[in-house]
Amino acid sequence: MSLAHKISACNRNRKWDIFFKEISPNPELRVLDVGFSENEYSSTDNYIEKYYPYPEMLTALGVNTPKMFKERYPKVKVIQYNGTVFPFGDKEFDVCWSNAVIEHVGNFDKQIIFLSEAKRIASKVFLTTPNKFFPIEVHTRTPLLHYLPKGIFDNYLKLIGKSWAAGNYMNLLSINDIKSLLMKTGINNYKIIANKLLGFTMDFIIIF
Numbered sequence: 001m002s003l004a005h006k007i008s009a010c011n012r013n014r015k016w017d018i019f020f021k022e023i024s025p026n027p028e029l030r031v032l033d034v035g036f037s038e039n040e041y042s043s044t045d046n047y048i049e050k051y052y053p054y055p056e057m058l059t060a061l062g063v064n065t066p067k068m069f070k071e072r073y074p075k076v077k078v079i080q081y082n083g084t085v086f087p088f089g090d091k092e093f094d095v096c097w098s099n100a101v102i103e104h105v106g107n108f109d110k111q112i113i114f115l116s117e118a119k120r121i122a123s124k125v126f127l128t129t130p131n132k133f134f135p136i137e138v139h140t141r142t143p144l145l146h147y148l149p150k151g152i153f154d155n156y157l158k159l160i161g162k163s164w165a166a167g168n169y170m171n172l173l174s175i176n177d178i179k180s181l182l183m184k185t186g187i188n189n190y191k192i193i194a195n196k197l198l199g200f201t202m203d204f205i206i207i208f
Contacts (some may be wrong), residue, residue, distance in 0.1 A: 008138075011195060015099070015205060016051065018193065019126055022207055023095050026161045027054050032122060034086070034114075035101030036078065038064035048097055049073045059093070061086065084110075086117040090110040094121035100203070102129050106168045107178060108181070115185040125208050131194075131201045132172035138202070140165050146172065 023029065032051065037045045046069070052058055055075040060066070066078040079084065081087050096118045105114045118125045130138050137146035145200050146153050154166035164173055173181070175192065190208035194201040 006166050007197065008042065010046050011202060012047055012099070013202075014195060016047065016127055018205060019097065022126060023124065025053055027057065029054070029057060029095060031095045031097060032088070033058060033060045034062075034096060034098040034118065034127075035058035035104075036053055036062040036064075036066065036069055038062070038066060038069050040068075040072075045075070047099060049076050059183060080103045084113060086121050089121055090120055091124040091142070094124065096125045096167060097128070098125075098127040102121045102127060103170055103172055104168075107171060107172075108177075109115070111171070111173075111181055112184050115181055115187065119185065119187060126205070128203055128205050129173050129178070130203045132174040132177065134197075134200055134202050137172070139170060173204075175201075175204065182208070183208070 023031075025031075026083060031048075031054075033048050040046060043050075046060075047070070049055065049058065049060065049069075055073065058076045058078050059074070060069065060078040061081060062069075062078075063081065063083045069076075069078055079087060102111055104110055118127065125177055133147070136143050138147075139188065140157060141155075145156055148156075150171075151185070155162060157166045175194075178192065182188075187208050190206060193205040193207070195203050195205065
């Protein structure tokens with residue numbers, strides 16, 4: 001396992017511990033995972049499906065066709081959607097979990113919709129997102145250059161053959177961006193936890 005994957009695994013374990021303390025899992029809790037992965041590139045992908053003790057109480061929501069996902073996690077209910085309005089009723093779930101997804105849903109307005117939908121369908125929301133100002137951009141392993149305006153950084157990614165990470169694939173958030181999103185969504189009662197690595201905030205946990 002590479003150093004980057006070891007750091008990622010350690011960080012996800014830490015977030016997982018916080019998740020358990022916050023929600024106290026039990027066999028009656030209805031949990032939604034927003035943003036399942038059809039293709040798994042590391043052992044940390046689809047983390048909640050791998051380790052949640054009551055998989056029959058899990059529903060996974062995502063934009064990909066869940067072929068391999070269904071084979072891997074037969075006890076988990078899975079639903080494909082169009083990436084906008086969640087196909088569920090108000091407060092249909094007790095908990096909404098979403099790990100490092102909001103930075104991939106599109107621009108600021110789409111991120112507001114994402115938060116609004118999470119708030120609407122669940123009594124409690126637990127989501128995470130990388131810190132825009134962590135010195136290394138975690139998706140592309142690029143140091144510092146993601147501090148540049150997005151258009152310039154996107155051009156750099158295309159130049160080095162990582163165009164998959166440009167455009168709407170990634171809209172990173174700072175702590176101020178997150179607070180602005182929460183305010184625009186009408187979410188006032190929330191908690192933000194900063195996960196640190198070597199003194200730098202690597203990512204944020206947002207709970208409301």
